[in-house]
Amino acid sequence: MAKRIVLDLDLCCGCRSCEAACKAAFKGEARIRHGDITGQAYLPLACKHCKEALCMAACPVDAITRDEETGLVVRSSFICIGCQSCAFACPFGVIDAPLVRHVSQKCNLCVDRKEGPRCVDACSSGALQYLTDEEIELHEIGMRMVSKDAFMRRKA
Amino acid sequence: MKTIDRSYTTTKKTVCPFCSFGCEFGLVFNDFGVSGVEYLREGNSEGRLCPRGSAAAAYLNHPKRLSMPLKDGRVVEWAKVVKDIKKALEKPKSVAVTFDRNITIEEYRALAAFCKKVGIEHTASTYCEPEALLRRFLETPSTLTDIENAEMIIVVGDPFNQTPMISKSLINWKLKSRKNRLVVIDSIRTHTAHFASDFCQVRAGTEALALLGLAGESIGTDDAAVSGLTRERIAELSSSFKAARKGLIIVCLSFAHCFDPVLLIEGLTRLQQHSGKKVMPFVEFAGFDGSHHFGSVIELAKKKRIKHLLNFGELFPFYYPQLGRTLKGVNIYATSPVRQNGYVTLPVALNLEKQGSLLTTFGKKKLEQAITPASGARTVTDIIDYFSAGSTKEAEFSAPSITVDVKTQVASLAEKARVAKKKTVTLLGEKIAYDFLGLLEAPMLKVNPADADKLGIRQSDTIAVKSKHGETDLKARLTHDTVPGVAVVPAEDPDVRGIFDYEIVNDVVCFIPTEVQLWRKE
Numbered sequence: 001m002a003k004r005i006v007l008d009l010d011l012c013c014g015c016r017s018c019e020a021a022c023k024a025a026f027k028g029e030a031r032i033r034h035g036d037i038t039g040q041a042y043l044p045l046a047c048k049h050c051k052e053a054l055c056m057a058a059c060p061v062d063a064i065t066r067d068e069e070t071g072l073v074v075r076s077s078f079i080c081i082g083c084q085s086c087a088f089a090c091p092f093g094v095i096d097a098p099l100v101r102h103v104s105q106k107c108n109l110c111v112d113r114k115e116g117p118r119c120v121d122a123c124s125s126g127a128l129q130y131l132t133d134e135e136i137e138l139h140e141i142g143m144r145m146v147s148k149d150a151f152m153r154r155k156a
Numbered sequence: 157m158k159t160i161d162r163s164y165t166t167t168k169k170t171v172c173p174f175c176s177f178g179c180e181f182g183l184v185f186n187d188f189g190v191s192g193v194e195y196l197r198e199g200n201s202e203g204r205l206c207p208r209g210s211a212a213a214a215y216l217n218h219p220k221r222l223s224m225p226l227k228d229g230r231v232v233e234w235a236k237v238v239k240d241i242k243k244a245l246e247k248p249k250s251v252a253v254t255f256d257r258n259i260t261i262e263e264y265r266a267l268a269a270f271c272k273k274v275g276i277e278h279t280a281s282t283y284c285e286p287e288a289l290l291r292r293f294l295e296t297p298s299t300l301t302d303i304e305n306a307e308m309i310i311v312v313g314d315p316f317n318q319t320p321m322i323s324k325s326l327i328n329w330k331l332k333s334r335k336n337r338l339v340v341i342d343s344i345r346t347h348t349a350h351f352a353s354d355f356c357q358v359r360a361g362t363e364a365l366a367l368l369g370l371a372g373e374s375i376g377t378d379d380a381a382v383s384g385l386t387r388e389r390i391a392e393l394s395s396s397f398k399a400a401r402k403g404l405i406i407v408c409l410s411f412a413h414c415f416d417p418v419l420l421i422e423g424l425t426r427l428q429q430h431s432g433k434k435v436m437p438f439v440e441f442a443g444f445d446g447s448h449h450f451g452s453v454i455e456l457a458k459k460k461r462i463k464h465l466l467n468f469g470e471l472f473p474f475y476y477p478q479l480g481r482t483l484k485g486v487n488i489y490a491t492s493p494v495r496q497n498g499y500v501t502l503p504v505a506l507n508l509e510k511q512g513s514l515l516t517t518f519g520k521k522k523l524e525q526a527i528t529p530a531s532g533a534r535t536v537t538d539i540i541d542y543f544s545a546g547s548t549k550e551a552e553f554s555a556p557s558i559t560v561d562v563k564t565q566v567a568s569l570a571e572k573a574r575v576a577k578k579k580t581v582t583l584l585g586e587k588i589a590y591d592f593l594g595l596l597e598a599p600m601l602k603v604n605p606a607d608a609d610k611l612g613i614r615q616s617d618t619i620a621v622k623s624k625h626g627e628t629d630l631k632a633r634l635t636h637d638t639v640p641g642v643a644v645v646p647a648e649d650p651d652v653r654g655i656f657d658y659e660i661v662n663d664v665v666c667f668i669p670t671e672v673q674l675w676r677k678e
Contacts, residue, residue, distance in 0.1 A: 020210040
């Protein structure tokens with residue numbers, strides 16, 4: 001069953017533990033970024049492995065493909081030519097093309113680790129969770145950015 | 157022939173030594189050494205780690221890791237340094253021994269026994285941060301149940317940023333019931349303040365006044381006004397907190413964030429006595445007491461009665477260059493895990509590389525020596541053995557008690573907070589786990605957009621920050637989290653710490669909010 005990273009904004013305390021965990025694991029290049037929304041909430045952003053992945057369509061050399069088994073949108077650093085087309089195409093702005101390596105970087109949900117993504121395990125407040133679609137339905141997910149009173153939103 | 161298996165790794169469980177939360181995590185080794193950290197889902201932290209814990213492997217493999225003693229930036233033999241220190245120890249009355257952080261409880265006790273045996277009279281803590289004063293509250297261990305059972309929690313500082321591991325308990329407690337009341341006292345709108353039921357935004361550096369007010373101390377109408385909180389609000393909070401069946405005071409103090417940290421600790425103690433509630437402190441490291449406060453050692457050094465200073469730990473004197481200038485005539489021998497210039501530096505093992513115990517908010521925790529010390533690094537006990545082999549006895553110091561003259565200190569604090577600021581900005585320090593020793597991000601200066609407009613500063617501009625102690629360049633981040641006239645910087649970097657002003661209050665060295673000039677660099 002495919003799982004995905006889910007963010008509960010009610011719980012996010014903006015500590016950037018997720019970003020640090022990613023940065024430490026991927027040699028200084030964080031693949032999850034932390035955005036500051038209107039100074040009220042903090043939004044960790046990682047690749048969503050979209051069903052219709054625009055980055056995949058934009059890639060001129062087919063370096064980005066979908067893994068049929070896991071459903072992940074994966075990028076081959078060997079084929080990537082660093083043109084940044086995927087970075088421009090991504091509607092969420094989560095693909096990075098650092099000048100040092102000249103290839104794009106994107107989240108692969110830590111496929112090398114059987115326990116799942118490191119950012120989820122590191123998350124100090126439990127705001128990031130790694131869930132299947134069925135599990136997501138059962139969860140109360142809060143969105144602090146929508147309203148100021150976190151308590152009200154969770155029970156609404 | 158030995159073949160290298162790149163996929164083979166082992167994990168050793170250890171305790172994170174970077175703050176008093178004491179998270180448990182695993183260090184991952186492969187054939188080439190430490191390769192990273194693993195999240196073990198054990199202990200209070202349930203395997204979660206803050207940015208500091210995630211960067212632990214990077215700190216062990218720090219590119220500036222020291223392997224030989226340095227003198228004036230040049231490598232020297234251990235034998236030469238040992239000979240120099242032995243010579244200095246022939247006149248123990250002219251030697252002061254100081255400790256800061258990155259030493260275990262056992263190492264501290266061995267050091268205290270060494271000082272008593274050799275006849276060194278002047279020992280002090282050089283952990284010159286207000287959080288070192290919170291050590292007294294660490295003596296009573298806390299549990300996370302204290303948060304779960306509370307009806308009202310008063311938070312001083314920003315635990316979401318400073319000790320993010322507490323955020324899960326705190327957020328879940330707040331969301332559990334509408335009646336649970338979280339009050340945050342701070343001078344800037346922090347992540348924790350955004351989440352609070354009541355955010356008491358005090359004037360820069362005046363948290364002590366608010367705490368004394370909450371403790372029911374009569375500090376005068378004007379003084380209450382200086383803190384920016386009305387007397388009615390203070391009275392309501394004070395009575396609600398006292399009436400709450402169960403309550404808690406959580407404290408996370410930042411470097412150079414309040415004008416009088418000694419008074420702030422006095423305020424905390426009085427609030428604890430007044431309300432009967434527990435104090436749960438979170439510190440980055442637990443410092444150790446000496447027989448004196450460092451302020452009195454500085455006075456003796458000025459009078460040339462102290463000629464040599466041996467510092468065991470990792471911070472001093474590199475983190476406080478302004479103090480180093482005051483001690484210009486003193487020979488300073490300091491242990492440090494990373495390369496620094498200017499003083500005689502002895503390579504020391506990090507806590508992760510030692511066996512012993514650490515004092516955490518939740519009681520003592522054992523360090524299992526997950527890894528042997530880096531090449532050339534010695535533990536503190538190894539270093540003492542050079543001068544006094546076979547000393548196995550243990551001792552402790554207790555720092556002289558501090559007598560706080562509340563009335564005078566309140567008046568002095570109020571005076572500082574009232575100073576009319578025309579061309580300068582008050583610079584405050586803050587702690588952000590993500591700015592860990594420059595391993596993850598360079599410090600950013602938070603400036604209010606109103607100040608930025610006046611000074612012609614735009615987002616991400618490089619800004620020169622100048623105080624009477626020095627100057628440094630920082631990137632600007634415009635935010636309404638700070639009020640006009642106040643700028644905030646994470647104080648992890650020695651260059652940043654070096655610009656802050658300090659005062660010696662009750663013999664304690666206190667770093668305080670500092671008047672600085674800002675301008676945009678072309």
